[in-house]
Amino acid sequence: MDIQLMYSLLFSLPVPAIIFLLLLFFIYFHPFFSKHSCSKLSKQQQLPKSYPLFGCLFSLVLWTSELFQKSSLSTITLKGPFGKKCVLTRNPSIIKHIVKTRFHIYRKDPTMQFVFSDLLGDGLLLVDGEKWKTQRHFLSHIFHADTFRYRVKSSTIKELSGRLIPLFSRADIDKATLDLQDIFHRLTFDILCQVSFSHDPEYLLPSLPEKPLIDAFETAIKISMRRFTCPSILWKAKKLLNIGSEENLRYAVDVLREYVKKRIAGKVEKFSMQNSSINEGGDFFDRFITRALKYNVVVDEKFVIDTGINFILAGDDTLFSALIWFFWLVSSHPQVEKEIVKEIEEKDDDDLNEMVYTHASICESMRLYPPVPLELKQVTEDDVWPDGTKLKKGMTIFLHVLAMGRSTDLWGSDCEVFRPERWLLKNSTTGNWNFIPRDPFTYPVFQAGPRTCLGKEIAFMQIKLVAATILKRFRIVPLDGFSPIYNSSLTSKIVC
Numbered sequence: 001m002d003i004q005l006m007y008s009l010l011f012s013l014p015v016p017a018i019i020f021l022l023l024l025f026f027i028y029f030h031p032f033f034s035k036h037s038c039s040k041l042s043k044q045q046q047l048p049k050s051y052p053l054f055g056c057l058f059s060l061v062l063w064t065s066e067l068f069q070k071s072s073l074s075t076i077t078l079k080g081p082f083g084k085k086c087v088l089t090r091n092p093s094i095i096k097h098i099v100k101t102r103f104h105i106y107r108k109d110p111t112m113q114f115v116f117s118d119l120l121g122d123g124l125l126l127v128d129g130e131k132w133k134t135q136r137h138f139l140s141h142i143f144h145a146d147t148f149r150y151r152v153k154s155s156t157i158k159e160l161s162g163r164l165i166p167l168f169s170r171a172d173i174d175k176a177t178l179d180l181q182d183i184f185h186r187l188t189f190d191i192l193c194q195v196s197f198s199h200d201p202e203y204l205l206p207s208l209p210e211k212p213l214i215d216a217f218e219t220a221i222k223i224s225m226r227r228f229t230c231p232s233i234l235w236k237a238k239k240l241l242n243i244g245s246e247e248n249l250r251y252a253v254d255v256l257r258e259y260v261k262k263r264i265a266g267k268v269e270k271f272s273m274q275n276s277s278i279n280e281g282g283d284f285f286d287r288f289i290t291r292a293l294k295y296n297v298v299v300d301e302k303f304v305i306d307t308g309i310n311f312i313l314a315g316d317d318t319l320f321s322a323l324i325w326f327f328w329l330v331s332s333h334p335q336v337e338k339e340i341v342k343e344i345e346e347k348d349d350d351d352l353n354e355m356v357y358t359h360a361s362i363c364e365s366m367r368l369y370p371p372v373p374l375e376l377k378q379v380t381e382d383d384v385w386p387d388g389t390k391l392k393k394g395m396t397i398f399l400h401v402l403a404m405g406r407s408t409d410l411w412g413s414d415c416e417v418f419r420p421e422r423w424l425l426k427n428s429t430t431g432n433w434n435f436i437p438r439d440p441f442t443y444p445v446f447q448a449g450p451r452t453c454l455g456k457e458i459a460f461m462q463i464k465l466v467a468a469t470i471l472k473r474f475r476i477v478p479l480d481g482f483s484p485i486y487n488s489s490l491t492s493k494i495v496c
Helices: 014-029 031-036 055-073 093-102 110-120 129-143 144-174 180-197 212-229 232-240 244-266 267-274 283-294 299-333 333-347 350-353 357-366 401-405 456-471
Strands: 002-004 075-079 087-088 106-108 375-381 398-399 425-428 433-435 486-488 493-494
Touching: 002 087, 055 075, 055 180, 055 398, 055 401, 055 486, 075 401, 093 398, 106 110, 110 212, 110 244, 110 299, 110 375, 129 283, 129 456, 144 180, 144 456, 180 212, 180 244, 180 283, 180 299, 180 456, 212 232, 212 244, 283 299, 283 375, 299 333, 299 357, 299 493, 333 357, 333 401, 333 456, 357 401, 357 425, 357 433, 357 456, 375 401, 398 401, 456 486
Parallel strands: 002 075, 087 398
Antiparallel strands: 075 087, 106 375, 375 398, 425 433, 486 493
């Protein structure tokens, strides 16, 4: 479907911002949207509240997901002024075409790279081409090492038993209310720093102290995202003058870079002098630096700091997003909670792979609320998609992961329902559940093809550990009348 858009905007706005502002206007005034996209959902299908007029570009994620639902389309092409185009898709065959078949002609969106460059530098989350290929190959050896996964597991168990359980127990005794989103963020950040640098920020202490590093990350992400909808000439001027939001961004990034710099200080010199083999028992950066030295990879300070910030952001932001939505959905569905608890009581921490129903529940939660709801790409040469959509070099592509999870074509008429059983098949002989995975192009929560998330299996392990630790000891009960308000910056969150 092509929607002709005929009015002009500021030339300096990036393409994604222009497209979404135009979409915002036409959702209200275009007859197609009035007829097909803005009708009320039934109470059972009602999506969480969202405030797309406020905040950053990605606050429109849920709104465009509803647009897909009501239009029954799998691909939408938007034409903006001066020939600028943008395509949104939730079609699995097209996802496969982009991330696997024609992977080499779809790069990361340059606007995304530009607005996040101050925070993420030349880390894996932003780079493309040979830089990406080299880093990906280099890091994959670390993520796939059994000793590294064991370190993550042991750090997670230690944080859960030493801090989370006592915190929950005290809250239970005192009949206190906890902000789970804040608690999970403190939990995941503590773990990530311990795994990365063997350093403990101690943000999950009983006193719930100030958390300057988490706040710095949140500030840096929010301001970087605002650049999408701000005329580039404006934020560049503010950056040059070091005023307003750009001054705040610079301060937040300086805090983070100084922290990582302090944590890695001496590691390069230490391992260079030792001329040691790869440190398979150390933290992430022990392994990273010794591997780099062994294979003669240049490890200048900026590259190591960029890697540290990318590693923490990728692991922390997505993990606590997955946790908060998982526990919200489970607490809202008592029968699912009962099945999970039953399974957890039959297993222990060494049987995580046997927690089939829990695994299905996690997958189902991320289907409805994927930690990263939208993926931006740019096509680098003319192309034609399997459905006949024609693309010209330079067009911006939105892979709408959230909309895919709410597609009746892909998940049936009950796609809005949290139902872990859709992932399961019961063995008629034993009565046990068997997990039935979906292909990664229908369920691209962890991306697919060459860019499949390196931390996928580690993430499942950590979520299961948190779920088992909490649910076999406590019941999570939402406050009376609480209804989550969906918000997305880089990841899916709840507005507090």
